[in-house]
Amino acid sequence: MRPWLGLPEGTRRGTRIALAVCLGYVLLAAFARWLAPHPVFDLRSLDLLNASLPPAWEADGQRGFLLGTDEQGRDVLSGVLFGLRLSLLVGVGAVLVAMVLGVAAGLVSGYRGGWLDALLMRAADAQLTFPAILVALLLDGVARTLLPRSVHETLGVPVVIGAIALAQWVPFARAARVGTLVEREKGYVQAAQVMARPGWAIALSHVLPNVMGPILVIATIGLGNAILTEATLSFLGVGIPPTSPSLGTLVRNGSAYLPSGAWWMVVFPGLALAGLVLAVNVAGDGLRDVLDPKQRSTVP
Amino acid sequence: MIAGLLTRLLQGVGVMLVVGLLAFAVSTKLGDPVNNMLGPNATIEEREAMTHELGLDQPFLLQYWRYLGRVLHGRLGVSYRLGIPVEELLAERLPASVELSGVAMLLTLLLGVPLGIYTALHRRSVLSKLVLGASLTGLSLPTFLVGLLLIFFFSVQLRWLPSSGRGQVVAIGPWTTGLLTLSGLRSLLLPSITLALFSLALLLRLVRGELLDVLHSDHIRFARARGLPDRAIHFRHALKNALLPVITVAALQLGNLLAFAVVTETVFQWPGMGLLFLQAVQFADVPVISTYLLLAAVTFVLINLAVDVSYRVLDPRVRSSRAGS
Amino acid sequence: MSAPVELEGLQISLARDGGEVPLVEDVSLRIGAGQVMGLVGESGAGKSLTAAALIGLVASPCRTRAGRLAVAGRELSLADPEALRPLRGRAIGFIPQDPFTSLDPLFTVGDLLTETLRTHLPLTGAAARARALELLSDVGLPSPEVRFEQYPHQLSGGMRQRVAIALAICAGPALIIADECTTALDVSTQAQIVSLLAGLVERDGTSVLLITHDLGVVAELASSVAIMYAGRIVERAPVEQLLRTPRHPYARALLDAVPRVGRTRTAVLPAIPGTMPRPGAVPPGCAFHPRCPRASDRCRADRPPIESAGASEVSCWHPLEDGAARA
Numbered sequence: 001m002r003p004w005l006g007l008p009e010g011t012r013r014g015t016r017i018a019l020a021v022c023l024g025y026v027l028l029a030a031f032a033r034w035l036a037p038h039p040v041f042d043l044r045s046l047d048l049l050n051a052s053l054p055p056a057w058e059a060d061g062q063r064g065f066l067l068g069t070d071e072q073g074r075d076v077l078s079g080v081l082f083g084l085r086l087s088l089l090v091g092v093g094a095v096l097v098a099m100v101l102g103v104a105a106g107l108v109s110g111y112r113g114g115w116l117d118a119l120l121m122r123a124a125d126a127q128l129t130f131p132a133i134l135v136a137l138l139l140d141g142v143a144r145t146l147l148p149r150s151v152h153e154t155l156g157v158p159v160v161i162g163a164i165a166l167a168q169w170v171p172f173a174r175a176a177r178v179g180t181l182v183e184r185e186k187g188y189v190q191a192a193q194v195m196a197r198p199g200w201a202i203a204l205s206h207v208l209p210n211v212m213g214p215i216l217v218i219a220t221i222g223l224g225n226a227i228l229t230e231a232t233l234s235f236l237g238v239g240i241p242p243t244s245p246s247l248g249t250l251v252r253n254g255s256a257y258l259p260s261g262a263w264w265m266v267v268f269p270g271l272a273l274a275g276l277v278l279a280v281n282v283a284g285d286g287l288r289d290v291l292d293p294k295q296r297s298t299v300p
Numbered sequence: 301m302i303a304g305l306l307t308r309l310l311q312g313v314g315v316m317l318v319v320g321l322l323a324f325a326v327s328t329k330l331g332d333p334v335n336n337m338l339g340p341n342a343t344i345e346e347r348e349a350m351t352h353e354l355g356l357d358q359p360f361l362l363q364y365w366r367y368l369g370r371v372l373h374g375r376l377g378v379s380y381r382l383g384i385p386v387e388e389l390l391a392e393r394l395p396a397s398v399e400l401s402g403v404a405m406l407l408t409l410l411l412g413v414p415l416g417i418y419t420a421l422h423r424r425s426v427l428s429k430l431v432l433g434a435s436l437t438g439l440s441l442p443t444f445l446v447g448l449l450l451i452f453f454f455s456v457q458l459r460w461l462p463s464s465g466r467g468q469v470v471a472i473g474p475w476t477t478g479l480l481t482l483s484g485l486r487s488l489l490l491p492s493i494t495l496a497l498f499s500l501a502l503l504l505r506l507v508r509g510e511l512l513d514v515l516h517s518d519h520i521r522f523a524r525a526r527g528l529p530d531r532a533i534h535f536r537h538a539l540k541n542a543l544l545p546v547i548t549v550a551a552l553q554l555g556n557l558l559a560f561a562v563v564t565e566t567v568f569q570w571p572g573m574g575l576l577f578l579q580a581v582q583f584a585d586v587p588v589i590s591t592y593l594l595l596a597a598v599t600f601v602l603i604n605l606a607v608d609v610s611y612r613v614l615d616p617r618v619r620s621s622r623a624g625s
Numbered sequence: 626m627s628a629p630v631e632l633e634g635l636q637i638s639l640a641r642d643g644g645e646v647p648l649v650e651d652v653s654l655r656i657g658a659g660q661v662m663g664l665v666g667e668s669g670a671g672k673s674l675t676a677a678a679l680i681g682l683v684a685s686p687c688r689t690r691a692g693r694l695a696v697a698g699r700e701l702s703l704a705d706p707e708a709l710r711p712l713r714g715r716a717i718g719f720i721p722q723d724p725f726t727s728l729d730p731l732f733t734v735g736d737l738l739t740e741t742l743r744t745h746l747p748l749t750g751a752a753a754r755a756r757a758l759e760l761l762s763d764v765g766l767p768s769p770e771v772r773f774e775q776y777p778h779q780l781s782g783g784m785r786q787r788v789a790i791a792l793a794i795c796a797g798p799a800l801i802i803a804d805e806c807t808t809a810l811d812v813s814t815q816a817q818i819v820s821l822l823a824g825l826v827e828r829d830g831t832s833v834l835l836i837t838h839d840l841g842v843v844a845e846l847a848s849s850v851a852i853m854y855a856g857r858i859v860e861r862a863p864v865e866q867l868l869r870t871p872r873h874p875y876a877r878a879l880l881d882a883v884p885r886v887g888r889t890r891t892a893v894l895p896a897i898p899g900t901m902p903r904p905g906a907v908p909p910g911c912a913f914h915p916r917c918p919r920a921s922d923r924c925r926a927d928r929p930p931i932e933s934a935g936a937s938e939v940s941c942w943h944p945l946e947d948g949a950a951r952a
Contacts, residue, residue, distance in 0.1 A: 133559035134559050259456055
């Protein structure tokens with residue numbers, strides 16, 4: 001297959017569709033402010049008369065609220081758009097932090113070797129079993145006891161990003177470490193060392209290009225998980241303060257009204273979330289087939 | 301082999317001690333036990349007396365030692381939120397979580413392994429493609445959404461199954477089980493499916509991936525060249541080789557099951573440890589938090605140990621060293 | 626069991642968008658009963674594919690498009706891989722290349738042997754075990770009872786290869802295909818395996834298709850040899866004839882490139898310039914012409930037919946006469 005938009009050859013059609021969908025989501029989120037028909041955060045614009053309206057195509061629905069409203073009259077569609085933005089921001093942020101930390105750790109570990117390497121690998125082993133959700137819950141509990149409420153709330157987003165990053169750094173570190181070990185043995189590294197080029201320069205210019213493929217695959221797979229984890233934490237009421245709701249928070253709010261039959265408050269945010277993660281997962285799978293066929297679909 | 305096991309056991313104990321230290325630090329340094337017991341209006345003398353009585357003026361390591369003693373005797377503190385001893389809460393809630401996780405794990409294994417094998421051996425069949433598509437969806441749906449949707453369809457719309465609680469349970473000694481009553485089983489159905497879905501999808505793809513890998517290996521090719529029947533090649537040789545790494549990864553996934561249990565118990569209001577932990581976090585109920593931490597650590601250490609043992613038992617390469625030429 | 630093996634007109638190709646790329650074209654071999662035929666060529670010439678086709682194990686996306694196989698008079702079409710199933714392990718035994726990865730690591734040597742024995746022969750329990758022990762000592766393994774209980778990783782490469790050979794001859798095949806079975810071993814172990822194979826041939830009268838890129842092994846073991854280049858056989862002859870008076874320039878060049886003790890120190894080892902063309906990139910006419918010192922316009926335009934002369938054949942427009950003198 002010919003290269004398409006800079007993608008390597010051999011990318012399957014499903015992967016391309018998935019990547020296009022991801023792009024679509026990103027655009028929706030980026031332009032949420034302009035696309036959303038209603039300003040969801042402006043409390044004054046809410047009218048309780050609009051509360052709990054079903055989607056526009058149903059009997060009691062209204063055209064102005066395409067996907068219905070919640071119990072306070074907030075437009076579900078607008079809420080989803082803004083929630084999407086937050087979910088993407090946190091997800092991408094967490095993966096980036098994990099990538100930077102993990103790759104740095106792996107580079108150092110592989111290059112230096114010795115006790116630092118051993119220590120890092122032990123930490124990686126021990127850490128693998130602790131899931132992000134529990135770590136985040138624990139951190140939240142600790143923060144709640146130690147900090148006053150306002151500080152605790154502002155720290156919500158960084159804590160979630162930190163917890164997810166903590167759960168995801170290991171695969172990045174391992175990939176970077178392996179790449180470093182492979183390159184270290186090659187002649188040009190030793191030549192550069194003789195020429196007294198600093199270690200980090202060697203690492204960056206030689207090792208990084210070679211591990212970018214696997215790293216990208218890990219990042220894409222990690223992104224799906226990060227988004228799911230953030231949504232789950234929001235659903236549990238932990239982490240992101242309720243004033244800027246993510247998709248998980250929307251589902252949490254809507255779940256109370258599910259028994260009475262108001263399904264739209266749960267289904268639309270949920271589907272938006274599932275669609276995004278599905279697209280990311282399919283894209284990740286496809287990218288893996290092209291960039292790093294040795295890996296398998298090991299979703300953490 | 302024994303030496304290896306002993307080292308692992310010691311490592312496990314070491315990890316437990318460290319985690320215990322963490323749990324202890326959390327339980328004493330966070331929150332104020334004295335304040336919790338006496339209330340904000342206590343006098344300074346009363347505070348000092350209580351501090352002395354609780355042993356909080358002793359050196360840190362001594363306190364830790366006594367804490368370990370208490371834990372090993374099953375005295376885990378008193379819940380801030382509910383005012384009852386944590387041990388009692390444990391006894392009450394643990395059976396619910398164990399049954400839920402147990403049934404979910406059973407579903408995962410009973411469906412995941414056969415489906416994984418099928419999709420590996422029949423790559424082009426329509427059923428395989430359906431199953432793989434479904435598994436990808438299963439990995440993309442958040443657990444809470446699955447639970448809510450199941451509740452919506454089966455409880456709210458169809459009214460076939462209950463949406464919360466354990467139903468009727470039977471007490472057997474200290475244990476309470478919902479497996480012996482119809483209402484208990486009906487209550488277990490939706491939560492266990494919800495909990496199992498993600499792990500099921502994961503295990504399925506894992507088994508499939510490993511099996512496909514093994515089917516391309518040299519020794520399988522040689523087995524074919526020797527004229528062995530397909531059944532022997534697939535199930536005797538390929539499957540055995542494929543399941544070995546699956547066990548490790550699958551067991552490590554049990555950690556995820558613990559995390560998802562928190563979500564599932566929340567959605568279904570299932571009275572288990574997960575829901576207890578969540579409520580403890582929201583309330584800053586430190587004794588419960590630290591106990592849960594200890595429990596989680598014990599579970600992980602045991603799982604790791606079990607995986608290690610099973611690997612040693614199942615893989616002859618780990619068991620013995622080269623006996624020479 | 627000894628019987629003649631005849632392969633005729635084997636074609637294997639790879640389906641790629643745009644058409645089929647030929648990988649093995651018009652390969653025919655005739656191996657007499659009890660004869661060892663060497664199949665020699667560079668990596669990628671199609672030797673292993675040919676071997677795989679004989680037992681129907683050509684892996685997709687490659688496909689056997691044509692070919693006839695007759696073992697002891699019984700005829701089979703190679704285009705239907707499933708029809709070849711009954712041959713595997715019975716009429717045709719296969720010795721794989723890499724002894725380190727060819728044995729299932731989770732089974733003992735004894736398990737592997739008895740399993741194969743039970744598949745092909747009506748042996749069970751103690752009888753199977755006894756036969757397995759016999760086979761292990763036939764292939765020269767010391768203390769067979771000990772080996773029987775051991776796992777592959779507990780054996781050296783040479784020993785594992787002996788086990789593989791035992792597995793291949795379990796059911797007394799008429800033909801053994803040895804697919805580069807000495808390549809992964811060190812020189813002294815190679816020699817042992819080669820003499821083991823020679824012994825088996827002599828004792829049982831089995832035919833052997835010896836696939837290798839090592840002319841030395843061929844010289845020692847084979848009675849006739851076929852040389853493959855870019856998916857075709859370019860020369861086939863009795864081994865002494867080929868070694869002394871090769872007719873195809875490629876065969877000549879291969880022989881010249883073999884290092885020999887006694888050469889003067891200043892002599893440069895003649896390497897063949899250029900590389901063998903990859904499938905799909907084969908030039909028109911004779912595939913060897915870009916590297917051939919004797920190439921003419923005819924070689925560049927038309928593919929030379931196979932000229933048979935008794936027990937030998939060659940595919941060349943300008944075959945060498947009486948071979949050039951060796952350096």
